[in-house]
Amino acid sequence: MGTMNDPGLHAEADAVLAELVGAPGGAARLREDQWQAVAALVKERRRALVVQRTGWGKSAVYFVATALLRRRGAGPTVIVSPLLALMRNQVESAARAGIRARTINSANPEEWQDIHAEVERGETDVLLVSPERLNSVDFRDHMLPKIAASTGLLVVDEAHCISDWGHDFRPDYRRLRSMLAELPPGVPVLATTATANARVTADVAEQLGTGAGEALVLRGPLERESLRLGVVRLPDAAHRLAWVAEHLDELPGSGIIYALTVAAAEEAAAYLRQRGFTVASYTGRTENADRLQAETDLQENRVKALVATSALGMGFDKPDLGFVVHLGSPSSPIAYYQQVGRAGRGVAHADVVLLPGREDEAIWRYFADSAFPPEEQVRRTLAALAEAGRPLSAPALEAAVDLRRTRLEMMLKVLDVDGAVRRVKGGWESTGRPWEYDAERYAWVARQRKAEQEAMREYARTTGCRMEFLRRQLDDEGAAPCGRCDNCAGGWLDASVSAEALTGAVKELERPGVDVEPRRMWPTGMAALGIDLKGRIPAKEQAAAGRALGRLSDIGWGNRLRPLLADGAPDGPVPDDVLRAAVTVLADWARSPGGWAPDVPDAGPRPVGVVAVPSATRPQLVGSLAQGIASVGRLPFLGTLAYTGAHAARRSNSAQRLAALSAAFAVPPEMADALASSPGPVLLVDDYTDSGWTLAVAARLLRLAGSEGVLPLVLAAAA
Template sequence: MPGSSSLHEDALAILRSLTGREEAQFHPGQFEAIEALVARKERALVVQRTGWGKSAVYFIAALLQRRAGAGPALIVSPLLALMRDQVAAAERAGVRAVAINSANATEWRDVEQQLADDTVDVLFVSPERLVNPRFRDEQLPRLVSAMGLLVIDEAHCISDWGHDFRPDYRRIRDLIAELPAGVPVLATTATANARVVADVEEQMGAGGRSVFTLRGPLARASLRLGVLDLGTTWRRVAWLAEHLDSLPGSGIIYCLTVAAADDTAAALAAAGHEVLPYSGRTDAAERLQVEEALKDNRVKALVATSALGMGFDKPDLGFVVHLGAPSSPVAYYQQVGRAGRATESADVLLLPGPEDREIWHYFATNAMPTQARADAVLGELASAGRPLSVPALEARVDLRRTQLELLLKVLAVEGAVAYEQGGWVSTGRQWVYDRERYERIAAARLAEQEAMLTYQRGESCRMAFLTQQLDDPHSAPCGRCDVCTAAWYPTTVTVERMESARATLDRVGVPLAPRATWPSGLDRLGVTVEGKAVKGRIAPDEQVLEGRALARLTDLGWGGRLRELFRSDAEGRPVDEELPPELGAACLRVLKEWDWEQRPVGVAWIPSASRPRLVGTLATGIATAGRLALLGPLWLDPAAGGKGPGSGNSAFRVRDVWQRFAVPPEMGAALASAPGPILLVDDLADSRWTMTVAGRLLRRAGAPAVLPFALASVA
């Protein structure tokens, strides 16, 4: 390799080409990292704040390696949006960059040919590609043998302790161990505390290699932090509606749930603001359009979930507001780091909510595997004797799709299962549930939640607190936040805005789409009719119509009141009470606004083992107010099925409720002569299979139509 002086000149020339600025110079630490990779072939971990220029390090190192005769760099990157921006940035610097991911499957053959022709400098892949059989067997060995540089972007994803742990990232440890001697490795992140750094260093050191770690100061001088506790949801939305235009430039409003993002976007649009929603449910093509609208400043804000995260790059983003707090200061730092990357000042404001803890708990309890779930999956794969797809496994184990997919990734990383053409198989390797490890992780998550509450109390400089949570030795008071100075944001909301926001969020009526097809695998679970398998489309004369729920549990409007109604006591037992009058009035509004083809003539209800008073008073109140025939509850056999609402996936949910209910004779007689639809009432609609199975019984007993109605919908 050329000497250090020559290397610096070559690297600086590439930097100036990358930035398009002839006067560009390296930030402190950038060239040191490049030198470690190119001149000394080291393994380097770079922990630097957002906007420092970590991507410049690996682009420059990759091109210098190529000029020295090495093969292409492999960059493992977690988000498609991130890849798009990075490929475009690489091309501006004359770096030939391509990507292989789920969004460009039609281009894979072209990319493979470019790799075969050695005309690629940088290949971006998602961590999920590392488990793909074809990529793993055909492309990866060739890449490893000729690789000039391995880059692990957003390296905190490797660690159990990282705020955005991803099981597929754990495969990188094995990839590092397979690298030929002399292949440099770079890991980059802006969000790693000491524990994450130690974990990543241990994995990068596979094979006994030392790791060069470069940590810079993480404080962001451009950010002005604040916290404003307004209490109720409508006061928070009213504040945004009143003061959004006073925030600088365009920005992001983060929400904790999809429903909250949709509700907030609708409320702000109704108040005259140019905003768009963005979440994991946003179509992939639409996501790109929405991102471009913000980048081009055609909207004031995107109202987003964490789906708009590491992959989004808008250097002049003027503000980030959180409607509800993330569960850890590290995750919060990562999200607010989107703002002020190329501006002297950007505003960051947190509007915490009383529902935050409940949401944190929900996501935390779904994040890690349990012994029972793992044993069930491993047992089914071992007994199958052939690869099983995820849908096939769903019919055999009592897990929802997202839980099952996450568990399979964890088991695959730990060597207990493998993905082959056609599905998942057991490797036969013994797997032991590491209870101590998962308990430590759970304890760490709780500690992070408490730290987030401490941040909100504002006992010290907010920027210093965040950087201390990242174990930054350079932490110091920022002199800009609302603790160091004073509240830089307005704290009042006019009565008119509050009333307007409350009226907007007071909307009622969530559609409950009818199920039209039975889930696969019911015959394996013993769900049959007269000895025949239940499968395919649900017979038209056994289907229910589209139903309604008062609201979702996650809604900003009625969600909080419903979550309180569905609370449990100190021993974890469901609290059962009569329907509160204000909720009863809201239910009658739903019925009044329901655009049904024919008004119902009677009310039946699904008996509840946990909240019989609630369901009974709801159904009776509706029948009385609407002057409808009160048909009573279905019969309930508590011993049949018995797992109750919220259990498992669709096939297991149907199994649980298939024999659970029956139509009493007196109800059957009334149904046979009913001149119109029957309203079927329940407390909570989760999977909608309880309504589907119970509605089928009413239809078979003679009901001309069934209209499901629930107090709350889970989704």
């Protein structure tokens, strides 16, 4: 390539790199592929896709290219990344090289106009934008056209997210397809990722090249010489937690312990803190300020580990991260490789340990709600928008389409990019353009997800090289035995745990009790379904905050309750251990602030009875649970609410769920008489709560019948 023989440009690029890494005047030099990418962007103004392992230095390519392009009069670089909160280190490095970066995200809308003015004045070199901003109406219609017209380089970070063939497809990224097509001629584009197999690489390269000629693809080997991979198979969640506690001090440096769910991460973090370890949890529930503190603490080795969900996935930059442990298998070996790639970037050795669990597949199924909806539901959505003749919000659409909010919004974003709908002020509107349902593609993606799950099972049980296995999953042509993993070099992981650690883990996991927050607002759009409920639920019709033994997504009581509540599980009396745990939860609840035990300050009134929610599938389980609690608590069992035969699908959205439940129950006359004669709160017992609408509807009926309060107690909460 001609650009490879430009010594002046090469020397200038190396000088910028030296400033980036904090060694001005030093001997820093771009790798061959880094230089090839920089040269293609700066001199040829091409579009390039860089697929290289984590830690290879993809950010160096776009910051060096930015500096060189800006010197040559180009506009600012626009970086689209889902990892803005995790790019602080790269931005600080850029500042060392005199590159000024600003960020546009949902947290700083008041700064957007000032930032845009800075861009127009040439004061900003890099503009970092989250993919979600691309679908914001104001940003898309007013700022994006100006930014696209003036940009000197477009960078698509984590570019595998563009492709719905990939393991981490994100609908917001589809907007980039339009942005790529609308860029002025000669604007270079760089797409980067560490996790793309051949199919995803080809798909992204094709999209990059749309209308701009063939994209340059630079794909390097994905081998990570520093990583030592191993798997430890243990009988249950308690053994896995105990193993971590037993062996955490043996793992090098500080690292990350991944869990599959928020509940599991919080359980594990609590247990490890009890065992004396300095750890912090990092999940989708963690407040932003706490996330920043946790990241800083790990960067500066003030904690041994972050116990994290996939919320800490791509982009975390700690070169000396010494280990990654997984409490449970991710559902994709490509996602797994991405997460373990956080370790060993700047150290010679790092340990990677997978502790697979029997409950992993149940958790995969629980979260497998991201497939594109069936054609009938898509057509119904399009028809509802066309018939409305005005914009409809996602909550309003729930009254017409039986999809959960997250899945509905994902579908609408895809339809938006496909041109069938448009996001506007007030929601979504139909464009009237024809749209074809690509059933073959969606079915292929669904099959691909299943194939990835099977590959993850195979990774855990393979007797071959584990690093080679992962590299082959990414179609890495140079995949070969690593010589370091437990299968290549012999087992290096001791599977033993002490009785003390196991006892502590069992105690942590067997402690029942989580809060269940009540519903306080009716869903939007119920009038369209013929139901006169809207706005805030009156306080005198609400349930109180309730309790559950556990969440179906946790690794403690979730493991015990999932088989009991699984679809098709036989009905029967509540097991003794489950009843004892429910009684423990009730006793702890009574003694908690606001409880009703005699020794609780400002205690509330003691429950005057127990009421069961009717169950079409588990009447024996719910009935025996309610009667058992009544017997142990020496409370009258007031009976079961009458069931009118209405049915509601568990996985439907709030509006549809409430519509099906609104007339499903009634208070029998004898129960109403008991409530009138014994003023006070009642315990409302059910097996499971997901959306919370069964409890809300039942509580409203009981309150309207005279109960002074309703205290929900269920076996399991969904999440």
